[in-house]
Amino acid sequence: MNTMDRDLPYASTTKTTAKVKQPLRTAINRNWTETLLGYVFLFPSLLLFAVFLFYPLIQTFYLSLHETDPRGRIASFVGFDNFTAIFTSERFYQSLGVTGLFTLLTVPTVIILALILAAFTHNHLKGMRIFQFIFSLPVVLSVGTSAVIWMMLFHPSVGMLNYLLSLVGLEPVAWLTDPRWALLSVSMMTVWMNLGFTYIVLLSGLQGISDDIYDSAKIDGSGPIRTFVQIVLPLLSPTVFFVTIVSIIGAFQSFGQIHILTRGGPVNSTDVLVYSLYQDAFINFRFGTGSAQALVLFTIILIFTFVQFKVFERNVHYQ
Template identity: 75%
Template sequence: MNTLDQDLPLVPAAEPAAAIRRNLKTKSTQLWKETLLGYFFLAPSLALFLVFLFYPLLQSLYLSVHETDPRGRVAGYVGFDNFIDIFTSAKFYKSLEVTGLFTLLTVPTGIALSLLLAALTHNRLRGMRVFQFIFSLPVVLSVSTSAVIWMMLYHPSVGMINYLLSLIGMQPVAWLTDPKWALLSVSVMTIWMNLGFTYIVLLSGLQNISDDMYDSAKIDGAGPFRTFVQVVMPLLSPTVFFVTIVSMINAFQSFGQINILTKGGPVDATNVLVYSIYQDAFINFRFGTGSAQALVLFTLILILTFVQFKAFERNVHYQ
C-alpha cells in the first residue's frame, strides 16, 4: 500500500449520501418545530378570530336563508327570499342613500382637514408638540364619550353651539331633531371623532419624508405650494391611500354615534345601513333579514375596496 492510500483512506460513497439525508431530515424536523411553535403563539389570536369573526360569519350565512319567529328562533328555510325582500324594499335604498351621503360628508372632509393640520404642524418648531397633542386627542376617546360630548354641544337650549349663535343674533337650530340638519350634525361629530387617528397617520407620513427632498425642491426654485403638490403629495400618496380605504370602511360601519345621537331619525334621516341591520335584527328580531343585510353590506364594502385598489393604486408612488 502506498503512502497516499495510508494518508487519505477511501471513503465509501454511501456515507456522504447518508449524511446529506440526515441533514435534510434534521432541517425538516427543525422547520416543523418552528412552524408548530409559530402556530402555538398564534393560537390565542386564531381562537379569537374563530369565535368573533368566522363563527358569526358562518352564522350570518345560515340565518340569511332562514326566517325567524318573534322570539328570534329559526322557523324555516326560505332560500333567497330575504335577499329579494331587501332589494325590493324602499327602506333599504333609503338607508343606502343615507350611508353614501354620510360617507361623502365625512371621508373627504376628514382627510382634507387632517392633511391640512398635519402639514401645518409637522415642522420642528418650538411649541408644535402641544398642537400635535391637541389634534391627536380625539383618538383616545371612545365613540360613546365623543357622542355624549357632542350631544351636550348640540342641545337645543343649553348647548354651546346654539349659545354662540345667539350671541350673533341667530335663531337656535334643532341640530339632532331637524331632518335637514341631523345627518350633517352627525357627520361633523364623526369627522372630529376620527380626526385623531387620521391626523396621526398623515403626520407620520409627512415626518418620514426626507429633508433632502425639501432642500432639492427649494434649490430648483419651487415655492411652498408647488413643493407640497409636486413633491410631498406623491411621496405621501401611500399614506393617503391607506387612510382613504380605512376611512371608507369605517364610514360604512358607523353605528355608535348614530345610535346615541339620533337613533336613525328623525324620519330616517340618519338611518344608515348598519343601524337598519341593528333595527331588524335586535329590535324587530328579524335575524334572517338582518343577516342578509349584513352580507349585502359586507359585499358592498368588498366591492368598493376592490374598485379603489383598481382605480387609484396606479397613482400611488411607493418609491
C-alpha cells in the first residue's frame, strides 16, 4: 500500500466530520433564531407586565417602608413600622373578620346556585337557550351598574324588596343602614353579580362531559341524582376547583359594590380589607400604611391559594 492509499481514509473521515458539524451548527443557529423570535413576540406582553405589574409591586414595597406627609409625599424611612402598626391594630383584625365572613357568604352561595342552574339548563330541551341567556346576563354588567340597580332595590321606602315584604305583612328592613343587614345585603348583590360568570364556566364544564357517560349510567340503572353526585360532580371537579379559587380571590378584592352601597358602614360592618386600604391610602393619604396593607392582603391571598392547591387539589379528578 502506497502513501496515497494510506491518506485516503483520513481525508474521508475529515470530510464526514465536516458534514456532521455543518448540520449541527445550522440546527443551533435555527434554535437561537426561533428563541430570539419568541422573545420578540413576547416583548409587548413583558413590557405591559413590567409597567402595570412589576413596577407597581416594587413601588408598593418601597412605599410600605416609608411614612408620608399629609400631601402623600415621602417624609421618612420607617422600616417595618407600618407592618407592626397593622398587626397591632384592632381595625385590621376587624376588617379581616368582615372579609372572611363576606367570603363565606358569597363564594359557596354563588357556586351552589350556579351549579344548580347549570344542571337544570344543561338539558337539550327546547327553550333552554333562553334560560341560559337570562342566567348569563349579570356577567355583562359592571360593578357600578349592578350596585346602582341594587341600591334602588334596597331603598327603604320605594325599594322593591321592602314592597315585597309589605305584601306578606312583614316590616320593612333597613338593608344598607342597619349593621345587622348591611353585610348580608352587599353579599346578596355580590352573589347576583358573580352568578353569571360562575354559571357560564360551570355550564361549559357540564357540556364538556360526554353524553356516552350519561347513557352508560342510565343503562346501569343510575337515577339522575345519583348520576349527578357520583359521576358528574367528580368529572366537574376541575371546573369547580377553578371557580372556587377565582371566587375567593375576587371576594378578597371586592371594593366597588361596598364603596357605592355602604362606604364601609354602618359602624364598619362592611369595612373589608380593600376598603380599609382605600381609606388609608386615598382618603387619609397614608400611602405607606396603605401599601403595607396591600402587601399583607397579597400575602393572605397567596397563602389561601397555596393551601387550596395543596389540600383540595388532591380531590380533583382530571380526565
